[in-house]
Amino acid sequence: MAERVVVIGADAGGMSAASQALRTAKSTGRDLDVVAVDRGHWTSYSACGIPYWIAGDVASADALVARTPEQHRANGIDVRLLTEATAVDTGAGWVEVHDHAAGRTERLGYDQLIIATGATPVRPDVPGAEAPGIFGVQTLDDGGAVLRALGGGRELRRAVVVGAGYIGLEMAEAMVRRGLAVTVVDRGPEPMNTLDPDLGTQVHAAMENMGMDVVTGAGVTAFETEGDGDGGSGAVRAVVTDAGTFEADIVVLGTGVRPATDLARAAGLPLGPTGGLRTDDTQRVADGVWAAGDCVETWDRVRRDWVHVPLGTHANKQGKVLGTNLGGGSARFPGIVGTALTKVCDLELARTGLTEGDAVDAGIDHVAVTIESTTRSGYFPGTKPITVKMVAERPTGRLLGAQIVGRDGSAKRIDVCAMALWTELTVGELAMTDLAYAPPFSSVWDPVQVAARKAADRI
Amino acid sequence: MAERVVVIGADAGGMSAASQALRTAKSTGRDLDVVAVDRGHWTSYSACGIPYWIAGDVASADALVARTPEQHRANGIDVRLLTEATAVDTGAGWVEVHDHAAGRTERLGYDQLIIATGATPVRPDVPGAEAPGIFGVQTLDDGGAVLRALGGGRELRRAVVVGAGYIGLEMAEAMVRRGLAVTVVDRGPEPMNTLDPDLGTQVHAAMENMGMDVVTGAGVTAFETEGDGDGGSGAVRAVVTDAGTFEADIVVLGTGVRPATDLARAAGLPLGPTGGLRTDDTQRVADGVWAAGDCVETWDRVRRDWVHVPLGTHANKQGKVLGTNLGGGSARFPGIVGTALTKVCDLELARTGLTEGDAVDAGIDHVAVTIESTTRSGYFPGTKPITVKMVAERPTGRLLGAQIVGRDGSAKRIDVCAMALWTELTVGELAMTDLAYAPPFSSVWDPVQVAARKAADRI
Numbered sequence: 001m002a003e004r005v006v007v008i009g010a011d012a013g014g015m016s017a018a019s020q021a022l023r024t025a026k027s028t029g030r031d032l033d034v035v036a037v038d039r040g041h042w043t044s045y046s047a048c049g050i051p052y053w054i055a056g057d058v059a060s061a062d063a064l065v066a067r068t069p070e071q072h073r074a075n076g077i078d079v080r081l082l083t084e085a086t087a088v089d090t091g092a093g094w095v096e097v098h099d100h101a102a103g104r105t106e107r108l109g110y111d112q113l114i115i116a117t118g119a120t121p122v123r124p125d126v127p128g129a130e131a132p133g134i135f136g137v138q139t140l141d142d143g144g145a146v147l148r149a150l151g152g153g154r155e156l157r158r159a160v161v162v163g164a165g166y167i168g169l170e171m172a173e174a175m176v177r178r179g180l181a182v183t184v185v186d187r188g189p190e191p192m193n194t195l196d197p198d199l200g201t202q203v204h205a206a207m208e209n210m211g212m213d214v215v216t217g218a219g220v221t222a223f224e225t226e227g228d229g230d231g232g233s234g235a236v237r238a239v240v241t242d243a244g245t246f247e248a249d250i251v252v253l254g255t256g257v258r259p260a261t262d263l264a265r266a267a268g269l270p271l272g273p274t275g276g277l278r279t280d281d282t283q284r285v286a287d288g289v290w291a292a293g294d295c296v297e298t299w300d301r302v303r304r305d306w307v308h309v310p311l312g313t314h315a316n317k318q319g320k321v322l323g324t325n326l327g328g329g330s331a332r333f334p335g336i337v338g339t340a341l342t343k344v345c346d347l348e349l350a351r352t353g354l355t356e357g358d359a360v361d362a363g364i365d366h367v368a369v370t371i372e373s374t375t376r377s378g379y380f381p382g383t384k385p386i387t388v389k390m391v392a393e394r395p396t397g398r399l400l401g402a403q404i405v406g407r408d409g410s411a412k413r414i415d416v417c418a419m420a421l422w423t424e425l426t427v428g429e430l431a432m433t434d435l436a437y438a439p440p441f442s443s444v445w446d447p448v449q450v451a452a453r454k455a456a457d458r459i
Numbered sequence: 460m461a462e463r464v465v466v467i468g469a470d471a472g473g474m475s476a477a478s479q480a481l482r483t484a485k486s487t488g489r490d491l492d493v494v495a496v497d498r499g500h501w502t503s504y505s506a507c508g509i510p511y512w513i514a515g516d517v518a519s520a521d522a523l524v525a526r527t528p529e530q531h532r533a534n535g536i537d538v539r540l541l542t543e544a545t546a547v548d549t550g551a552g553w554v555e556v557h558d559h560a561a562g563r564t565e566r567l568g569y570d571q572l573i574i575a576t577g578a579t580p581v582r583p584d585v586p587g588a589e590a591p592g593i594f595g596v597q598t599l600d601d602g603g604a605v606l607r608a609l610g611g612g613r614e615l616r617r618a619v620v621v622g623a624g625y626i627g628l629e630m631a632e633a634m635v636r637r638g639l640a641v642t643v644v645d646r647g648p649e650p651m652n653t654l655d656p657d658l659g660t661q662v663h664a665a666m667e668n669m670g671m672d673v674v675t676g677a678g679v680t681a682f683e684t685e686g687d688g689d690g691g692s693g694a695v696r697a698v699v700t701d702a703g704t705f706e707a708d709i710v711v712l713g714t715g716v717r718p719a720t721d722l723a724r725a726a727g728l729p730l731g732p733t734g735g736l737r738t739d740d741t742q743r744v745a746d747g748v749w750a751a752g753d754c755v756e757t758w759d760r761v762r763r764d765w766v767h768v769p770l771g772t773h774a775n776k777q778g779k780v781l782g783t784n785l786g787g788g789s790a791r792f793p794g795i796v797g798t799a800l801t802k803v804c805d806l807e808l809a810r811t812g813l814t815e816g817d818a819v820d821a822g823i824d825h826v827a828v829t830i831e832s833t834t835r836s837g838y839f840p841g842t843k844p845i846t847v848k849m850v851a852e853r854p855t856g857r858l859l860g861a862q863i864v865g866r867d868g869s870a871k872r873i874d875v876c877a878m879a880l881w882t883e884l885t886v887g888e889l890a891m892t893d894l895a896y897a898p899p900f901s902s903v904w905d906p907v908q909v910a911a912r913k914a915a916d917r918i
Binding site for chain 2: 012048049052058063064311312313314321332333334337338341342343348350352377379380412413415416418419420422423425429433434435436438439440441442444445
């Protein structure tokens with residue numbers, strides 16, 4: 001008899017797990033019957049693409065969908081949308097789901113449960129935070145809501161973006177490109193606090209060059225709404241921070257996300273200190289219970305600790321590992337090193353491993369160096385500036401982390417640093433690796449190696 | 460008393476060695492007196508930039524010079540140009556040099572000798588190969604000679620490039636961009652024989668799209684010259700191959716180079732089977748004799764054998780290692796993995812490690828997979844096609860090599876494969892590493908990881 005698999009959450013983690021489980025089961029001879037529920041309208045989409053959809057780079061939400069419900073169904077998965085999981089009993093082996101369209105609640109029994117409930121935007125815990133006009137951007141449905149607001153009858157002129165991290169930056173750029181006056185407020189000393197502030201200054205300048213107002217050191221204390229003072233609960237009209245009040249017709253939250261694990265917590269499943277589900281390296285949470293994606297904690301190989309890093313690339317890999325194991329194969333998720341990148345206008349930025357600030361906080365004896373170089377040979381047309389900052393442990397020389405800020409052709413170089421972190425190379429070794437060189441692509445010492453050499457010399 | 464160091468060859472390998480030796484000596488308290496001789500007019504230049512100078516991307520030879528003779532002299536190095544080393548006596552410790560400007564020959568005694576004599580273009584061993592109008596392109600002086608020919612009184616309309624490797628491709632593009640009709644002849648089945656022919660077809664198509672005539676399977680049997688038949692020894696007028704005869708006003712040789720080690724051979728120094736000087740990993744050849752750059756053999760970590768790979772990036776690294784050791788410090792050159800890249804028009808191509816052909820030749824049990832992907836998320840504006848081919852050992856899964864052909868943003872991804880080769884990762888491990896993802900930069904599984912995954916699945 002077929003084993004019943006229930007998947008909660010039909011985006012990257014859950015559906016790559018389900019698809020891989022079926023693929024593996026085919027080769028191991030296991031018989032799986034897979035049901036996937038999601039409270040939204042979509043399956044397997046690129047949440048990372050939402051800001052580009054809003055900016056107009058991508059024509060429609062459909063373009064962001066890697067696999068539609070119909071494709072999943074053709075593949076043998078019983079996908080049920082607008083269907084919200086409301087309770088889990090891991091002892092009895094059922095999930096209670098509510099079908100919002102039919103208005104019906106039922107229990108789905110399972111032999112294997114996949115939890116892929118993703119993450120939820122954090123709302124500042126201040127007055128007015130739930131007002132209309134304040135948007136988190138985590139799901140395609142969230143993106144659609146922002147677009148409806150922008151295209152609605154009321155003309156929106158001023159956007160305030162709260163938080164200058166990845167989503168904040170990308171959404172701020174999208175708003176500028178849609179013609180809004182944009183203010184970005186962030187509590188840190190510089191935007192992009194996953195970089196050290198000395199590189200954050202370049203991000204700050206790029207944002208201002210795009211016409212954004214950037215306000216740092218600005219923690220949000222309240223959202224003013226229409227009808228404030230006479231008991232109204234209307235739409236947002238301003239963001240109040242400890243560095244001033246900023247009028248807003250629309251507010252976008254880039255204040256991070258937290259794992260959506262209320263259901264798992266209620267079911268008594270093990271959560272780590274980040275609030276994410278704690279899995280082993282097969283993505284197993286407990287007997288018959290698995291998890292992947294933005295709802296789990298991930299092992300950081302550099303920090304040697306559990307972290308919550310909600311990224312589609314991890315969700316896909318974890319889903320594949322989960323599905324392989326659930327389907328009767330064998331795979332391990334080996335952890336992460338903290339690689340991420342984005343761009344603001346034409347400024348690319350990337351990071352991996354520890355920043356200098358991280359190393360200081362962790363009390364690690366280290367050196368930090370910063371170099372300026374060029375993306376191509378200095379004499380080659382189209383060469384662009386690139387800044388590489390590198391942090392290495394002392395006295396071992398082990399690479400701890402790298403940050404890159406530069407123009408076209410800069411940011412993906414972070415992958416070399418990620419590989420060096422992965423295999424625990426020293427900066428001296430990294431400086432001598434065999435990276436590709438030709439004048440249209442690199443200086444004769446790749447900028448990453450110029451930084452590694454300088455760090456090695458300093459140790 | 461100061462130790463006398465004589466450097467033969469004032470380009471990348473020799474001068475980075477000399478400069479580093481002085482830097483290290485300063486910290487170790489050694490006293491070095493450095494003389495560098497070169498038979499040409501230049502120091503420390505980017506030979507890799509010559510095709511771009513000829514194409515017009517780079518305004519002048521000066522732009523290719525990283526450090527001038529004056530800069531080296533200011534740094535304490537006695538640079539003597541137009542001065543050719545003609546003999547070495549390692550027993551007695553002297554180099555005989557001939558100053559072409561002064562017409563004077565003298566012996567320079569040394570305590571430490573650095574041989575950095577570079578490489579010489581291979582001329583096909585066929586009639587007419589020494590005719591005027593046939594150019595190798597290895598030194599800035601060679602590049603100047605080509606430019607003088609192109610700018611001379613006689614109008615040049617037809618160029619034939621012999622050999623479709625890196626230099627051949629780059630020079631063919633330069634000739635097209637200067638308005639010549641260009642034919643490229645190569646003896647292999649497809650251009651760029653450091654790629655497997657199935658990827659070479661893309662290079663072939665890109666060359667034809669630029670307007671080149673590409674003739675494969677065409678070994679050169681002779682060069683016809685003006686005055687042939689009546690005893691003349693005039694300029695080249697055609698290239699005769701076993702696939703036809705091609706008229707030429709100018710011929711560029713892209714038929715490879717060989718280590719320029721005649722002097723070293725005559726001095727009885729150890730050469731390997733490639734003809735390159737054999738050094739240890741400190742770049743030491745013998746007591747008091749060192750070598751770096753295009754004149755040496757290099758350890759290939761993947762092949763586990765000595766190879767001759769004349770590239771500026773290796774020359775610079777070897778020079779730095781050499782200078783560190785000569786100056787009293789300690790450094791090791793750890794070898795290479797065979798990484799290289801270039802572009803033809805807007806087609807980027809890159810390779811590292813073994814090709815499928817190499818694996819077959821070496822009798823290694825392997826799998827080879829090829830995938831098509833995109834440089835950015837498929838839905839992101841400006842996304843371009845990229846092809847990745849990967850070769851892995853069976854049954855271990857160890858990565859053996861990778862090749863990439865694609866448009867803007869493709870080729871530098873080879874560095875990730877180079878890092879994986881360096882640290883002997885399996886394709887399964889490579890597929891799970893933490894590479895940077897955001898829609899403007901990559902699909903959610905980087906194309907390199909898509910290939911690694913497929914290879915892992917096939918093992």
